Amino acid sequence: MKAVSIREHGGPEVLEWIEVEDPTPAAGEVVVDVAASGLNRADVMQRWGLYPLQPGWSPYPGLEVSGRISAVGEGVSGWQVGDEVCALLTGGGYAQRVAVPAGQLLTIPKGIGLVEAAGLPEVTATVWSNVVMTAGLKAGETLLVHGGAGGVGTMAIQIAKALGARVVTTVGGPQKAAQARELGADVAIDYRTEDFTEHGPYDVILDIVGGDYLERNVHSLAADGRLVVIGLQKGLEGRLDLAEMVFKRASVHGTTLRTRSKADKAEIVAEVLKNVWPMIENGTVKLVVDQTVSMSDAAEGHRLMEAGGHLGKILLVNDDNR
Structure with missing residues (x-):
């Protein structure tokens, strides 16, 4: 099969579509023939060398896929060859096939296409686990x-x-602010011209930025407020006023979905299926897809993400397995 390999750390040009070994399912796993993979910021960080791989992780990027099951490992029940699924991964989604723990599989919500479904697992699991469960x-x-x-x-x-x-x-910008309001945001702040601290206090903050946002986030929290940091786009360090945290009874959580155990991921996936899939199927929540790019040209997808002009998900489509 073919997969996207990171030749060396650097810009999008280091991504290569190469021949690699086919995966085989271990006990408790299935193999999915990949129709598409969702592109995530963590993939870009991995390409730059800012997301060190842990033992046992796939060297290929890709944290979510959609496709059809082509092989079922020992001890797996409830799934069979030919089932259309989407899946949450630890890595390896930029490929024609990937092995997935059965507990990280999800059905395709009614009304969602097979390719489109690739953009669901990571965002729904991230939001539900952090905003609701944490x-x-x-x-x-x-x-x-x-x-x-x-x-x-x-x-x-x-x-x-x-x-x-x-x-x-x-x-970033008035057009995106208008689009955010269309999705349901009560207030959309252009961070280039406005200070979000002036619109607080906030009971919960979901932060993908990190860095110097930490101090302002805590300052903006309401009493008993909760800050969840899930991204580090502006750096690894920030100032924390402990006195302000104590007086507000505030809490700060740093989390990442990728490093959670298989059991934790299976629990999150079950909660997503129970709570978020009905929202998608009845139209309350929709997946926003900006555009699709061929998986063999993953470098172009990364360029689009880093340019920052997209709204919602960018998907990498594996034309051979659609």
Whole structure:
């Protein structure tokens, strides 16, 4: 089979579509013939060498796919060859085939196409696990979403509104602000010209930025507020005012989906199937796809993501397996 390999750390040009060994399913796994893979910021960080791989992880990028099961490993029940699925991965999605733990498989929601479904697992699992399972967002509370135009942001806006929350988001530019409001955001802040701290306080903040946003995020929290940091686009360090945290009874959570155990991921996937899939199937929540790119030209997908002009997901389509 073929997969996208990272030749060396660097720009998009280091991605290569090469021949690699076919995967075989271990006990508890299936092999999926990949129709498409969702592109995520973590893939870009991995390409730059900023997301070190752990033992046992695939060297190929790609944290989510859609496709059809082509092989079933020992001990797997409830799934069979030919089933159309989407899946949450630890890596390896930029390929024609990938082995997946059965607990990380999801059915395709009704009304969603096979290719389009590749953009669902990572964003839905990220939003639900962090905003609901970790931060405990409740109806009537206010959520601040940084990066409301991206895949996670567009999904977070919609899920939070479906849960009855007030949603504020930061975006880059008036066009994206208008698009965020169309998705349900009550307030859309152009971070280039406005200060999000002036629109607080916030009960929950979902932060993909990191770096010097930390101090301002904590300052913007309401009493008993919860900050969840899931990205580090502006750096690894920030200032934390412990006195402000203590007086507010605030909490700061740093999380990443990729490093969670198989058991944790299976629990999150089950919660997504139970709670988010009905929202998608009844039209309350929709997946926002900006565009699709051929998987063999993954470098172009990475260029588009780094340019920052997209709204929602960019998908890499494996034309041979559609």
